[in-house]
Amino acid sequence: MQTSRHTHTWPLAFLAVWTAASPLSCGDDNLLEPLQGPQTLLDYETRNVCFRFTDDQGFGILGAAIRFDTDGPTAGAVLQRRVSVTDAAGIACVELVTGTDTAFTVVARHDDAKGSTSVPIVVSRGNGGRLAINVHDRANATVEQARVILTEDLDCDLANPLRPPTASTNAANANQIVSVQGQDGTPVTFSGLKSASSYTVVALGESGGQTTGMGCQDQLTITSEQIDQRRPLAVELNIVDFVPTPGDGDELQVVTQFERDIGLTGMAALLKQMSDDETDPADFLLGEMLLYETDTIKRSALGLLRAQLAQTLSATQSVRNAKQHLHETAADLESVKNLRLVTHLAIVDESEEAGTRKSKYKATHRFGHFEADVQGKMTKFDLSASKSRLLGGPEPKLEDEAELRIDNVEDVAIGSHSLSLPIADAIIAKVLLDNWGKRELAPIIQSMVACSELARQVQRLVDDGEVSFDLDQLLKELAGLAVGVWVNDLCVETTTEIVNKVEAQLRKDLKASRMDTDVEFSGQAKATWSDGGRIERMRGKWNAVGSFTALRQY
Secondary structure (H helix, E strand, C coil): CCCCCCCCCCCHHHHHHHHHHHHHCCHHHCEEEECCCCEEECCCCEEEEEEEEECCCCCECCCCEEEEEEECCCCCCEECCCEEECCCCCEEEEEEECCCCEEEEEEEECCCCCCCEEEEEEECHHHCEEEEEEEEECCCCCCCEEEEEEEECCCHHHCECCECCCCCCCCCCCEEEECCCCCCCEEEEEEEECECCCEEEEEEEEECCEEEEEEEEEEECECHHHHHCCCCEEEEEEEEECCCCCCCCCEEEEEEEECCCCCCHHHHHHHHHCCCCCCCCHHHHHHHHHHHCCCHHHHHHHHHHHHHHHHHHHCCHHHHHHHHHHHHHHHHHHHCEEEEEEEEEEEECCCCECCECCCEEEEEEEEEEEEEEECCEEEEECCCCHHHCCCCCCCCCCEEEEEEEECCCCEEEEEEEEEECCHHHHHHHHHHHHHHCCCCHHHHHHHHCCHHHHHHHHHHHHHCCCCCCCHHHHHHHHCCCCHHHHHHHHHHHHHHHHHHHHHHHHHHHHHHHCCCCEEEEEEEEEEEECCCCCEEEEEEEECCCEEEEEEECC
8 A cells, every 4th residue: 555645845954953852852742643544454465554753743753763563363463573763754654464364453652652553453354355447448539537436236227427426435445536548448456345245336437527438337246266366356347428418307217126036946957957967968868768658668678778878979069068058057047146127217297286296196117128147247138029038928018107106205105017027038048048049948959969860879789789689579669660760759759848848847937936927016215306396316115026226317
């Protein structure tokens, strides 16, 4: 950490007399004080802890020997020296090397000072998170500098360039001004961050005292692993054009945080079952084929070939890829959490009546988009087109009317209304698309193991005589049908059954999620009003849905 030092330039003759006289000055009027407040450090970190020694006029005392000590359990922390001499500004520093998690104080003393003074030290690995932001100027407008602000729990959809967010009080240098130059961007680092907290970084491009651009990244979370490895979370942040326009302020943008997560564990478990064995998904398919085949002789013959076929097929690249995709799809579905819904509330006729606010208003509640955390990354979803969903179905209801009742100055009751939001369906569709390049179940299941390849391998074993069953009996049972043709037909029929099984589990998960039909909205909020009688912001809770914040858009 860099310490600010304000020095005075004095004639040498005066300094010589003053320095010699300073120890003899009245100690009751000399002041020894820390230059920093309480410090939160990482384990095994090195930091200078500085104090300033001044006389009764407020001038720094040069050449005074300040003694340093620690008070409390240091857990391995050490001071590199015990005495340090003040400079011309009266500042003396001691280098502290921390140990493990603990809390203690660094104490400074001088015989001619009024008692001792100290700086509280907290050593905590939990506050060792760092954000490494790389700020890029992507705006067409001039950006002379960027104001980069670290805040907490701010949704970028609610970030307003004309209303900069409040900088976090839990991190040092949470509001920094930097020059943005070059193609590689400008690095900005925030440290002292906790794991599992949600941070937002806003970069405001400025020119001539005006805001000309903005960039925002939210839902930034430091992991314990990153802290343990002393590895920062790296984020690329682009400043893009912002053109301030007055707008009509017709809408409040509403961000709803759902109080529960979507449960897609049933489908995830089924996909794991299809890929958890060493020779899956080939062995899973063969097992299902044995269940689907009703003829005893055919089932016995296929059972004797199962292990050999599964081993052979699992070595092919296509089956290995399918196994990996199944694992990744299951992991994605299990990880879905932190669902946020962004909607718009347009309040009709907000004008005052005879200088007083009305007791009731009409409003239109309209869907915007929703977001969910998938494997630690916030992903945006759209419901405007049926192709964004897996099972299709009727077009969703994305708008409804509501009544707002004003109970008193602050309290607003929002009447019951509903939106039809196939959220879980859209999440599964996008997860499949991201992992398989397609969102249709049938071609995904069919691509795991090619039935033609399975049939070819069985026919090869038969032709080469590498079978342990009575081939003549099987051929008699097939009544002239080639072995390969029988296996191919059985494989195709079984694959269709697997598709039906996966789809049934999907529908079961969708029903259990309670987020794939009409979502009922009604609730209460605290409102902040403008001088013109309009609601500027609200903070409240939808009954049985989750909490929400709403902000007027300008």
